[in-house]
Amino acid sequence: MIVHISEIFSKKMENKEVTVRGWIYRHRTSGNMVFAVLRDGSGIIQATVKKDKVDEKSWNESNEVYVESSAIISGKVVKDERAPGGYELKVSKFETVYKGEPFPISKDLSDEFLLDVRHLWLRSQKLTKIFEGRSHIVNYLREFFSKEEFYELPPPILTKSACEGGSTLFELDYFGDKAYLSQSGQLYAEAYIYSLEKVYVLAPSFRAEKSRTIRHLAEYWHLEPEMAWYDHKMNMELQEKMVEYVAQKMVKNHPELLKEVGREPGELAKVKAPFKRIDYEKAVDMVNELGGKMKHGEDFGADEEAVLTKDFEKPVFVHHFPKEIKAFYMPEDPKKPGYVLCDDLLAPQGHGEIIGGSERIWKLDELMQRIEENNLNPKDYQWYIDLRKYGSVPHSGFGLGIERLVKYFLNLDHIRDTIPFPRTITRCYP
Ligand code: ATP
Numbered sequence: 001m002i003v004h005i006s007e008i009f010s011k012k013m014e015n016k017e018v019t020v021r022g023w024i025y026r027h028r029t030s031g032n033m034v035f036a037v038l039r040d041g042s043g044i045i046q047a048t049v050k051k052d053k054v055d056e057k058s059w060n061e062s063n064e065v066y067v068e069s070s071a072i073i074s075g076k077v078v079k080d081e082r083a084p085g086g087y088e089l090k091v092s093k094f095e096t097v098y099k100g101e102p103f104p105i106s107k108d109l110s111d112e113f114l115l116d117v118r119h120l121w122l123r124s125q126k127l128t129k130i131f132e133g134r135s136h137i138v139n140y141l142r143e144f145f146s147k148e149e150f151y152e153l154p155p156p157i158l159t160k161s162a163c164e165g166g167s168t169l170f171e172l173d174y175f176g177d178k179a180y181l182s183q184s185g186q187l188y189a190e191a192y193i194y195s196l197e198k199v200y201v202l203a204p205s206f207r208a209e210k211s212r213t214i215r216h217l218a219e220y221w222h223l224e225p226e227m228a229w230y231d232h233k234m235n236m237e238l239q240e241k242m243v244e245y246v247a248q249k250m251v252k253n254h255p256e257l258l259k260e261v262g263r264e265p266g267e268l269a270k271v272k273a274p275f276k277r278i279d280y281e282k283a284v285d286m287v288n289e290l291g292g293k294m295k296h297g298e299d300f301g302a303d304e305e306a307v308l309t310k311d312f313e314k315p316v317f318v319h320h321f322p323k324e325i326k327a328f329y330m331p332e333d334p335k336k337p338g339y340v341l342c343d344d345l346l347a348p349q350g351h352g353e354i355i356g357g358s359e360r361i362w363k364l365d366e367l368m369q370r371i372e373e374n375n376l377n378p379k380d381y382q383w384y385i386d387l388r389k390y391g392s393v394p395h396s397g398f399g400l401g402i403e404r405l406v407k408y409f410l411n412l413d414h415i416r417d418t419i420p421f422p423r424t425i426t427r428c429y430p
């Protein structure tokens with residue numbers, strides 16, 4: 001019977017004859033014994049081969065394999081306290097599927113080397129768990145939005161408009177014309193609300209970020225919901241409900257995975273709505289009281305966010321930023337001139353910003369005025385301006401960085417480990 005390794009442990013298959021398929025994870029020979037650890041997508045198990053218990057072909061092949069050779073192994077499941085997971089396979093048949101060449105990755109290699117061989121390093125236990133976790137997180141996000149009756153639509157990736165400002169755009173040649181890789185699908189998502197009302201886009205965003213940080217990628221996955229009739233308050237409530245939903249699903253369904261990657265499930269269990277809401281000006285004062293140095297009117301950097309969230313066990317909202325440091329499409333609060341109806345959601349423990357959201361200006365005059373104040377060329381935004389001419393309605397939305405959320409939930413040190421092939425200022429290979 002062919003089984004996945006995890007089933008051997010979960011279904012208590014003691015004394016059963018099973019066959020497992022996978023890759024050699026560790027390998028050691030000693031006299032008339034071979035100790036091999038096999039891994040598959042679900043876990044690892046030790047297999048011991050005794051010379052007098054197998055045919056000659058099995059014995060030879062089990063001796064000659066390399067780490068990462070592929071193999072099919074049959075044997076009896078027996079209890080063994082010393083083996084990882086408490087069970088091992090007493091091998092009756094060992095078949096090498098593909099021997100290949102000696103694997104170039106061994107212990108104690110530099111981060112840079114491991115990034116050079118990322119296509120092979122993806123097989124490591126740590127990255128395997130992380131990407132399993134990432135996949136669950138993305139599934140739960142989609143599940144959440146489906147329950148909330150949102151529609152998912154794709155945004156274009158090749159665009160003419162510079163959404164978040166020109167400095168971090170990747171430019172390309174579009175049949176002899178200039179175009180850019182999209183930095184955000186938001187403006188397009190706004191076009192979708194006039195028909196489907198509650199929508200989201202999930203697509204890569206590209207930012208030529210010049211700074212080298214542990215939370216910026218040049219290519220990242222961006223989830224951007226946009227909702228007709230939602231105001232600032234409803235927008236924040238949706239964000240916290242979404243973050244809570246995914247956190248609780250991870251704690252309930254994948255506590256072992258969380259532990260293995262270094263996140264205490266108990267910490268994530270505390271991620272429940274409501275999250276604290278702090279006014280921008282108050283937040284700046286708090287940073288300064290807690291020993292940070294920040295001027296009013298400045299944006300929070302990674303250090304300031306870490307200081308601000310250090311006493312919190314769950315994410316916090318900072319809202320009402322000065323309009324000068326936020327995007328042109330965010331409306332001023334009529335009750336607080338000079339400040340816009342926006343929020344950033346900051347994760348604790350140094351993880352920092354995971355979401356940026358706001359109401360969107362929906363009145364034509366106001367939009368034209370802000371485009372002018374920001375020295376933008378209305379021509380570049382003609383289609384977006386058009387949306388305010390026909391049946392405009394109040395609406396809100398936000399942008400969640402998938403990799404930022406994964407980094408936070410799985411408690412990873414660096415954003416590059418949240419995505420299989422990270423693109424950064426110094427790396428676009430493999
Ligand atoms: P930051 O201040 O951290 O650079 P931002 O203000 O540029 O973020 P937005 O333009 O509001 O971010 O983008 C929305 C979300 O996209 C952010 O909250 C974050 O989760 C994510 N994000 C932004 N830039 C990057 C990046 N370079 N790499 C990964 N995720 C990013």
Ligand code: MN
Pocket residue numbers: none
């Ligand atoms: Mn940025």
